[in-house]
Amino acid sequence: MSMSPGEGASARGLWWWEQRRSALLDGFLAALAALECALGGYSFFGDRLHLGAAAVVPATVIGALGGASLLVRRRWPAVPVLVSMVLVPGLFGIILLVVSLYTLAATWTWPSRRGRVLVLSSVVFVETLGMVLFSLLTIEPKPGEPLPATWVFVLIAVLVSVGLTVPPVVTGLYIGARRRLVESLKDRAHGLEAELDLLAEQARERARRARLEERTRIAREMHDVVAHRVSLMVVHAGALERIVAKDPEKAAQSAKLMADTGRQALNELREILGVLRMNEGPAVEAPSVLAELPRLVDQSKAAGMTVTLTVSGSRRPYNGEAEQTAYRVVQEGLTNAHKHAGGARVSVLLAYLPNGVRVAVLNDCPGGGEQVKLPSGGNGLVGMRERVLALGGSFLAGPEQDGGYRVEALLPSRLAVSTDRLV
Incomplete structure (x- = not known):
């Protein structure tokens, strides 16, 4: 925080000069003023009043001390004025x-x-005017020389008083205003610099969060793709191991399904990686992802799962992110059923409702109600919950009363695509 030279210096004690050259300048001016005041005191009391040494010496010393008061002009600006x-x-x-x-x-x-400035300056002006005028009017004329008119003395006194008081005050006001303007601009520059630093830090933080969110999104997509496809491949591999010697034809069919599943996983991974390399361009209307649910269910059937798909309501297209999220919810539910509820019946529901679209995956409790290990609701379900909630929907994943398990999501109707855009 900036301050004027006459303020705030008390915090530095006796030595109030901010720079060495300021102290040297004040010392030079004080010495010069002290010399002038000492000579003036000696001349006034000795030559004009004709007093003895007992009065002249103290007057000379007092004059020198008065001139030396300029040493404190930066600390107490009024003191030298009062002395003058x-x-x-x-x-x-x-x-x-x-x-x-x-x-x-x-x-x-x-x-x-x-x-204070105006009062002290005015007092000094009036005092100077009075003393100069008094001095001029008390001049004793030489014999035979007439004195000028009184108005001449008044004019001279006014000019001298104005010359001694007005220029220093006006110059001081200008220099002070200029100094305060410079300090204000410096403070503003420092403030702007701090604000720019803050904005840059906020931009870096936003960029960091965006990178983190993008990495999280990509990790979820990779999990959805890899977990489901690899689960199907593991199921087929287990079946292949059991029947390869007994039923070569069925083993070949299982091997073909494994190859198809692996190719689909690779294709989806290539799509995800392709998005990372893609330059931003005009938006392209993506095909409906929910239309791929029957194929997803057929893949689970081929892996030996007893699964049914039920679609209800009037189909409405939703934006790409909403349909992708609904598809991933079903995929995650089927993956958990493959891993934790083998042999159980699974139902996949797709319902177009007035308030949105609902998808659900329900599996019975395998083993006729016996206690079995249910889906754990791990990172995959946590990621699904975050994606659904981010779109303003609701998500539910948990055990049912009959020992089964339910994974369900409802996405709001505001995510539906307007029919005008489809024309």
Whole structure:
């Protein structure tokens, strides 16, 4: 926080100069003013008043001390002005007067303290005017030489008083205002720099979060693809191992299904990786992902699962992200059924409702109600929940009362694609 030279210096104790050259300048001005005031005091009390050494010596010392008061002009700007007002009646201390008025106007905050500046400057002006005019009017004329008119003396006194007081005050006000403007611009520049740093930090944080969210999204997609396809391949591999010697034809069919499943997994992985390499371009309407649910169910049937698909309601197209999420929910439910509920009957439901689209995967408890290990609801279900909630939908995954398990999601109707866009 910036401050004027005459303020806040008390925090630094006796030595209030911010720079060494400022101290040297004040010392030079104080020495010069002290010399002038000492000579002026000696001349006034000795030559004009014709007093003895007992009065001249103290007057000279006091004059020197008064001129030296310029040393404190940056700390207490009013002190040299008050001292100069004491010396004005003697018509000496011009350097002290000019420098102190300049300092007073330059260092005191304007306009909050303009009253003090105006009052002290006005008093000095009036005092100087009165003393100069008094000095001119009391001049003893030489014999035979007439004195000028009184208005001439008044004009001279006014000009001298204005010359001694107005220029220092005006110059001080200008320099002080310029100094405060520069300090204000510096403060503003520092503030803008801090704000830019904050904005840059926020941008970096947003970029970091965006990268994290994108990595999380890609990881979920990879999990959805790999977990489901690999689960099917493991099921087929287990069946192939059991029947390869007994039923070569069925074993060949299982091997073909494994190959098809592997190719589908590779294709989906290539699509995901292709999105990472794709340049941003105009949006293209993607085909319906929910239309692929029958094929997904058929793959589970081919792996030996007893699964049925039920579709109800008037079909409505939804945006690509919504349909992809619904598809992944069904895929995750079937994957969990493959891993944790082998042999159980599974039902897949797809319902187009007035308030949205609902998908659900329900599996019975295998073994006639015996206690079995149910789907654990691991990272896959956690990821599904986050994706559904991010779209404003609702998600449910948990055991049923009969020992089965349900995975269900409802996506809101606002995600549906307007029919106008399909024309």
